[in-house]
Amino acid sequence: MPPDGALPDSALRAVGARGFGVYVHVPFCSSRCGYCDFNTYAPSDLPGWRTEGYADTVLAELELAARTLGTAPPVDTVFVGGGTPTLLPADDLARILAAVDKTWGLAPGAEVTTEANPETVTPESLRALRSAGYTRVSLGMQSVAPGVLRVLDRRHSPGRAAQAATEARAAGFDHVNLDLIYGTPGESPDDFAASLAAAIGAGVDHVSAYALIVEDGTRLAAKMRRGELPYPEDDVAADRYLAAEAALTAAGFDWYEVSNWATTPAGRCRHNLLYWSGGDWWGVGPGAHSHVGGVRWWNVKHPAAYAQRLAEGVSPGAGREVLSPDDQHTEDVMLRLRLATGLPLDVLDPAGRAAAERAAGDGLLEIDDGAAVLTLRGRLLADAVVRDLLT
Incomplete structure (x- = not known):
């Protein structure tokens, strides 16, 4: 990875041919869920680290990105993911979006999404995000079954995700997603049916449903390796998927990607469609991946190393590859x-x-x-x- 992050001329000429987006990674969580292997950090992982300066570090990478890309198409989609982006104050998330707009400009009708854990948003914070220009919120629901939430180490109450979705709609978000996970050990068919019913009943226009994947290095994998929990079963996962398809279709949702359903074309996640259709995006933040014109790169993972590189005026990129x-x-x-x-x-x-x-x-x-x-x-x-x- 060049120290200044420079890209080949061939990549710069091709940027935006299939759309251009920005991904912003916020790597902080109140606690780590047992199944998660994302590049995230709980307070105990980062002694002395403060989230208050994180937005400024993101803005520094956006300045580097502007120098690297030069003229680029307006941004079609922005996706702030994590981690838990809504651990940052709404004002910081607003500053980040304003900086993206200043850097390249937001295309008319741009989709702007933030992920959120249900317990980290309030009616007030949601209204602030909507006023700042966010158009879509994606809430991690996972399940409404208390036993399933315990196995997954989720902190929110069974009903909080649906309540947060209702609050988001009241705050002016037309597009709200709820994420579900199925196939967790101990989950019954009735548990998953209740989760689907709660998601549908919340009045959202998008639902994502993913089979539980046991990733090496997670607490969940360790428990299964020790025999404390059984491994997920493929047949159970297939049954759950068919249940999701049946319930969501009956409620007026249509699948548009294997794990994603929306009530209207406008409700589909355009940022994810950018990924799936081979578009370009700049990934900002520790561990974030980017793709521009057939070149893919990834940032250093640790927030301290990421911040240090940007403070020195050096690209935070850890490595890259030119796709054949x-x-x-x-x-x-x-x-x-x-x-x-x-x-x-x-x-x-x-x-x-x-x-x-x-x-x-x-x-x-x-x-x-x-x-x-x-x-x-x-x-x-x-x-x-x-x-x-x-x-």
Whole structure:
């Protein structure tokens, strides 16, 4: 990674060809959830560290980004993720968004999302975020079952996420997402049905539902390794996914990506669609990843190292790679096939098109108007379908 973060001319010429977004990582959490392996830090992990100066550090990276990219397209989407972004004061989140606007300009109708843990927002903070220009809030609900929340080490009460979603809507957010996790050890079918009902009943326009993944190095993985908890079962996860599809479809949601449903096209997360369709974005913050014109890079992970580099006027990038045409093709197939719009068959080579025809014969794909679209059964086996199309 060059010390100044300079990008190849080929990348600079291509920036924004498929849209341009900004991701801002806020790595702080009140406590670490047992299943989480994201680059996050609880107070005990950062003795003496204060979050008050974090927004200024983010602004320093945005200044470096402006020097690196020069003229860039207006920003279509901004996504502030974590960690728990709403541990920062609403004023800091407003300053960060204003700095993004100052750096490149926000496109008309830009989507601006912040993630939030339900216990870290109030009606007042939500109104402040909406006034600052945030258009979408994504709340980590995970479940309404007390036992499931305990296994996941979640701090909020069973009903708090739905309440926070209602508060967000009252604050003027038209677009509100609730995240669910299914397949947690001890979760019953009734537990998950109750979580789906609560999410739907909250009046949100977007729901994400993900199978629990046990990541090495987490407390949850250690408990399973010691035999204190059973490992998730694939058949249970499949049953939960089918339950989510049935309940959400009946409530007026449509899937647009394997794990995401929205009530209208406007409710779809445009920032995630930018990722899935091969767009460009600058990732700000410790451990954040970026992609511009076929070049991917990632920042140093620790907040102190990140801040130190920026204080010295050096790029916080830890490393980068230039994606080969084969790399870009693999990612194109892997990501676009997950979308309800499907994968254009002309993206595939002859062997891939033959594999798509076989998958269609097996009921895993539908071939529609020159595109391969996963069936419901195909969504359950999406990774396997992708592998077949790429071999």
